[in-house]
Amino acid sequence: MTTSPLARGLQKGIETTWILAKAIVPAYLAVYFLAKTPVLEAISRMAEPLLGLVGLPGEAALPLVLGMVVSLYTGIGALAPLDLGAKEATIIAVILSVAHNLPVETAVTRQMGVSVWFALAVRLGLAAALAFIMHLVWRV
Amino acid sequence: MGWAEAATAIWQAGKEAGVTVLTMAAIVIPLMVAVEFLREWRVFDRLSARLAPGVSRLGLSGHAAFPLAAGAVLGLSYGSGLIIDSAREGRLTRREAYVLTALLAPCHAIFEDTLLFVPLGVNPFLLLAVRAGGALALTLVLARLWQSAAGPGIPPAGGPGGRASGEPASGPASRSARRTSL
Numbered sequence: 503m504t505t506s507p508l509a510r511g512l513q514k515g516i517e518t519t520w521i522l523a524k525a526i527v528p529a530y531l532a533v534y535f536l537a538k539t540p541v542l543e544a545i546s547r548m549a550e551p552l553l554g555l556v557g558l559p560g561e562a563a564l565p566l567v568l569g570m571v572v573s574l575y576t577g578i579g580a581l582a583p584l585d586l587g588a589k590e591a592t593i594i595a596v597i598l599s600v601a602h603n604l605p606v607e608t609a610v611t612r613q614m615g616v617s618v619w620f621a622l623a624v625r626l627g628l629a630a631a632l633a634f635i636m637h638l639v640w641r642v
Numbered sequence: 643m644g645w646a647e648a649a650t651a652i653w654q655a656g657k658e659a660g661v662t663v664l665t666m667a668a669i670v671i672p673l674m675v676a677v678e679f680l681r682e683w684r685v686f687d688r689l690s691a692r693l694a695p696g697v698s699r700l701g702l703s704g705h706a707a708f709p710l711a712a713g714a715v716l717g718l719s720y721g722s723g724l725i726i727d728s729a730r731e732g733r734l735t736r737r738e739a740y741v742l743t744a745l746l747a748p749c750h751a752i753f754e755d756t757l758l759f760v761p762l763g764v765n766p767f768l769l770l771a772v773r774a775g776g777a778l779a780l781t782l783v784l785a786r787l788w789q790s791a792a793g794p795g796i797p798p799a800g801g802p803g804g805r806a807s808g809e810p811a812s813g814p815a816s817r818s819a820r821r822t823s824l
Contacts, residue, residue: 507675507678507679507681507682508675508678508679510678511671511674511675511676511677511678511679512671512674512675514674514677514678515667515670515671515672515673515674515675516667516671518670518671518674518754519663519666519667519670519671522663522666522667522670522758523659523663526659526662526663526666527656527659527660527663529659530655530656530658530659530662531652531655531656531659533655534651534652534654534655535651535655538647538651574755574758575758578758578759578762579659579662581762582658582659582662582761582762583655583658588763588764588765591759591762591763591764592764592765592768592769595759595762595764595769596769596772596773599755599756599759599769599773600748600749600773600776600777601748602755607718607747608747610718611718611743611746611747613726614725614726614739614742614743615736615739616739616740616743620740620743620744621743621747624743624744624747624748624780625747625748628748628776628777628780629748631776632772632773632776636772
């Protein structure tokens with residue numbers, strides 16, 4: 503840590519932006535192309551009943567799945583093109599911030615000697631519970 | 643779809659993705675600079691010292707305070723790099739590793755993760771409050787359950803003295819974590 507905090511911050515910020523860009527651009531393209539095929543619609547229809555429980559439309563399935571499985575950045579990239587209200591965006595943000603990058607991060611907690619199932623149950627359970635509570639409490 | 647349509651879709655998607663990336667850059671870069679200044683001024687170290695009495699309420703020893711603060715603020719694998727380190731040196735019990743995971747797995751890198759959602763119109767204070775509040779509540783419940791199940795007899799994972807709380811452990815885990823910021 504010999505460099506100044508300003509230089510370190512700039513470097514970290516640019517690195518993060520680069521990671522974001524690499525994840526966001528492909529996610530955007532995927533959403534745009536999937537939107538023109540029946541795939542997105544099929545996924546949305548399947549996810550609709552489940553997502554409806556927490557007040558989300560079926561189309562929220564894609565950013566949620568991408569965020570949980572691939573990375574938070576990819577999830578955000580797939581979320582940005584969707585036209586959602588503040589409540590829906592916030593509920594998705596809560597779910598994704600609690601449960602993202604699951605394969606990688608669960609491997610990390612496993613290194614601490616914590617069971618994979620425990621880590622997954624905590625994250626997915628908490629995400630679902632918080633989303634459900636927000637949906638109940640937040641009346642627009 | 644035809645070629646023209648495909649080209650339009652790519653152009654449209656690329657343009658919007660570009661705007662999103664630039665918006666994120668405008669938020670993320672100044673934030674990172676601010677976080678680095680806070681670290682330079684040792685705000686996080688002082689924070690972890692302040693946290694030490696609080697973590698006992700979660701059934702954690704003071705040794706867990708610094709890994710906890712590091713994970714919450716800087717990211718999961720950075721924090722767990724410290725936790726794994728502490729666990730190997732026998733300063734953390736198995737129960738403490740589980741308590742830390744219950745808290746940190748859902749709630750880490752709280753500034754970076756939260757700010758990523760701001761360009762999408764999400765209120766960062768609300769998001770952070772819900773996320774941190776939920777993780778804390780869950781951890782308190784689990785800590786209480788485990789405490790009563792295991793009895794108060796669990797030794798506080800004592801080794802001689804704690805890590806000097808100033809410098810974070812540097813290892814492959816912490817270095818890579820800083821880069822990828824999980």
